[in-house]
Amino acid sequence: MKSRFSDWRINTVTVLSVVVVCVIFLRIVHIQIANHEDINEDARNRLHPRVAWTARRGSIFDRNGLPLAVTNRTYVLGVTPRDLPDDDDKLEVLSDAASTTRSFIRCLLKRKDTYIRLARKVSLSCQQEKILSSMPGVRLDPDPERMNPFHCMTPLLLGSVGSDGSGTGGIELSFSDLLRGTDGWKVYSRDAEGRLYRRADAPGRKPENGHDLYLTIDSRVQAIVDFELEQAVSRCGAASGAAVVVDPWTGEIYALAEKEGAKAGKIKNEAALYSTSCIYEPGSTFKLITSAYLLERGEVDAYDVFYGEEGEADFWFGTFRDAHKFGWLTFKETFKKSSNICTIKAVMNTDREDFYSFLLRFGFGSRTGISLPAESAGTLRKPEDWSGRSLPSMAIGQEIGVTVLQMAMAYCAVANGGNLMVPRIAHEVRDSEGELVREFSPVSVRRVISPGTARKLREFCRDVVVDGTGVRAAVDGIDVAGKTGTAQVADGSGYLQNTWVASFAGFVPADKPRFVCMVVLNEPASDWQYGGLSSAVVFSEIVEGINLASDLLVPEADWIVDSTRLQGDMIAVPSFFRLRCAEAAQLANDCDLNIIFSSDEGEVYSQIPGPGTLIKKGGRVDLSFISGGDRKKSGVAVPDLMGLSIRQARRMLIESGLRSRVAGSGAVLRQDPAPGRKVLRGSTVSIRCGTSKKRECGGLTLAGGAAR
Amino acid sequence: MKKKPAYDLKLFYAVISLVALGLVMVFSASWVIAREQFSSPFFFFQRHAIRVALGLLCLYVFMKIPYGIFRRFNFWILCGALLMLASIFIWGKSVRGADRWLKVFVFTIQPVEVAKYSLMIFFAVRLAEGRKKLSDLEKGFLPPVGAAVAMAVMVGLQPNISNVVLIIGLTMTLLFVGGCRFRHLGAFAGTAALAAALLLYRMEYVVQRVLVLLKRSDDVSGIGWQVNQSLIAFGSGFIFGCGPGKGHQKYMFLPDAHTDFIYSIIGEELGFVGTAIVLLLFALIFRRSLRIAKRAPNEFGRFLALGIGLTIFATAIINMAMTTGILPTAGLPLPFVSYGGSSLVASLAAAGILLNISTQARDPEPPAGRGRTRSMKNISYARRSAAPCADGGRKR
Incomplete structure (x- = not known):
């Protein structure tokens, strides 16, 4: 039987198949070898995207170093419901961080959005940050918050900071160039879930943090x-x-x-x-x-x-x-x-x-x-x-x-x-x-x-x-x-x-x-x-x-003392501002001073006498502390005014940010609220004065006014 | 001729190499998505390994069954295949908008993979009946075309356009080789082109995929995403690749990395060397199947070997062309390599049939001692026998 396979037709198919193989081969050469660099570059950019590394905005202090405006590391907390496992423990962590309830988050998750924002300006502890950043379906985007810790400045003078990190008014705007710093960049990689992570050896440029500005404001x-x-x-x-x-x-x-x-x-x-x-x-x-x-x-x-x-x-x-x-x-x-x-x-x-x-x-x-x-x-x-x-x-x-x-x-x-x-x-x-x-x-x-x-x-x-x-x-x-x-x-x-x-x-x-x-x-x-x-x-x-x-009106020669010119057993009080309890104790110990604490939590926000005041070695310094949680609410403890003169009492109230309502004259006999009560900043304290008894108020004679 | 059966070992080794490569690459490409979806990186690999074992069993069985048996049952085999295709519309399982899968006991099979080979058997029988009969429109030409069109319509309704194109393409090639009249073939091709043109209006996704191919860079995130990611995979592989398991594209970048786009992963992790070897292995398989066809003892064996070889080769080529961005995205796997039980088992069974045909070669094989390791002499013999064919081919 004669084979029809010696037919020209089968040869046509053979030739065609060779052509097809050659085409594929050339295409492979083209994309794998000739265009390798271009494609690779493209792939690298997708796999290792370059991300801006924002500089920390500088803080603003008053002339004594008291912080007036600081940047807090906060986040926008959001979820992508598709990736979020429905797990009670995880929802618990989420609701804690977003300070809402689990059921509320559940409600939100029912929406069919690809991304749901749960909360803005979320401050997280290290632990929470670690847990949340490794949780699938949770997104943490940095959203630095500008805080005015002591609320003692005219807001318009201090200005504010926009969401892009630039000043939008007042001092924040005028000195934005100094405060802002220079942003850097870093290269990330993607892991198996497509999430970004940063390798230790990844290239990048560190940002230059903004400068701190010290105001003339006291x-x-x-x-x-x-x-x-x-x-x-x-x-x-x-x-x-x-x-x-x-x-x-x-x-x-x-x-x-x-x-x-x-x-x-x-x-x-x-x-x-x-x-x-x-x-x-x-x-x-x-x-x-x-x-x-x-x-x-x-x-x-x-x-x-x-x-x-x-x-x-x-x-x-x-x-x-x-x-x-x-x-x-x-x-x-x-x-x-x-x-x-x-x-x-x-x-x-x-x-x-x-x-x-x-x-x-x-x-x-x-x-x-x-x-x-x-x-x-x-x-x-x-x-x-x-x-x-x-x-x-x-x-x-x-x-x-x-x-x-x-x-x-x-x-x-x-x-x-x-x-x-x-x-x-x-x-x-x-x-x-x-x-x-x-x-x-x-x-x-x-x-x-x-x-x-x-x-x-x-x-x-x-x-x-x-x-x-x-x-x-x-x-x-x-x-x-x-x-x-x-x-x-x-x-x-x-x-x-x-x-x-x-x-x-x-x-x-x-x-x-x-x-x-x-x-x-x-x-x-x-x-x-x-x-x-x-x-x-x-x-x-x-x-x-x-x-x-303050010592503004005090003649310079007597009161503003250079620490190098200490006379005898006198010592210039150092600044305790923003120190923690233990640090303050350490500093006081070094300087031979006795310090009195108002509480033992938080940081010093007020001290009597003020920094630079010359007092005897072993003298007493009263420190008032404010803890982190109090700052926003500005709750203050009513100072003990008993036995003080009206002036001294009013001075202490002013320093604590309280108002006074005075009745009578002489030394303070009664005060309402009682000493140590926490009240809101700006509340009024009633003082009843009289002359019945005199109480000596210790070694507190510092600013000129008390003596006059 | 009553010696030990001399299987075509080159074909066998080529197939086994591809299957082995497939085992490695399927694991490499699928562990990420397996861990993501089934919390076990071995999920796809285990299933693939079981299917490889099943496929190799089929290969062995079909290697042993004399291929003549298919001739006897060719009509029933075709009817069975068509029935399976039809039953998809009743019991089918839909994946991504297409009903392609049929659940039989515990297995989910894709009937089209089996149907393609059954059509090849049917064709082989019809074409073997001789050229004269084929020239006759009603008795010779229309039955195979009718069967092919019936199958194409059923596959097209799933919808599975790429397999329709493959079936029609294979039909035309086989009819052409079988020696049908150009009139008939031309009419058939014209009708097919017209039907394709009409269908393009109906099936928007096909149009979109073609458009993506024409201007790929315009749409990186949408439809063009897959092809673009595939090209990135190839491009980042360079000559030697980044090493098995070290690729990035399977990390959720490239969809279907372990099935239709396994070739891209090979390109990324094994580089140009890997892709070229896979391409050459398929070329070799086609070359060997042509050789087996030439040496087959009868016409049926010839056309069967040619049809099976063509099917495997064409599927592979279309898959490669698709992953390298020459053709629009289609749902065809890479035979022997891709994850996908039906394709793997059917291809291995088909390879078994090819090997069976090779044992019944018409020409005497060299002594067994040398035959085990095919010498260059035999290859040159094959070339010599092919050369005069080209020159002395009959002109019509």
């Missing part, structure tokens, strides 16, 4: 200013209030507080810092600058006299009034009694251009240069645009818009002998190892008045407090100087009848000021409209509080 001063301002705003029924405490010699801002009142005022701002971004008409406080101009130019002498026109004067450019009827006043009395008419008479014939340029030199109409976003330059019109009424109006603080900070810096210039300084909020920058990276030094803008004029003006200001409009600003035993201001608020068409800005600007001590304090109350109730009644009182309370609770 949190103790800040606490006092906050406290007093808050009380004043509610007492006076004001819409809002702002207060600034500045060192006139360096321009360092010790405290900057802003409070909103219960009354929704016209001047309400939610996004901008009032002190730097909002302008107001300063009123009589501006007379200091007018007087400075007149004295500096020699136009007027302190004892030139002007007639007060019995409270109302008609000038060719309009009618001006005084709050009281004045007769003949010297220029000094004019300032002391804040007479509008006499001030206008003194200034009305001066050269506008010269006055304008003087105001410019004083920093009005330009930004102060503080490193904060959205600073306003104020409103200062050019002389060409002035009407006949403008010059006299400006002389008494109308028709000009200034910021609180501009006014404070102008007072600083007078306080320090004539130098206009740049206000500073940042003290120094340290890297994450604590090494000094950058120090901010005082910057003087220009000399605006001569030291002689400045001295005269300081005398003027002191007179205001001694027997002028600002007598309520006086503080026992301290030489206070300042100027009141009561300005009507204009709404564009004219001045509003019952809307006022009450302000007081002053400095202590009068001869060689240690700080300048400016207090502004917006729209106080009509009983409190005068700066001499409302703001001056706040000023006085702030000064008193600072005197009691």
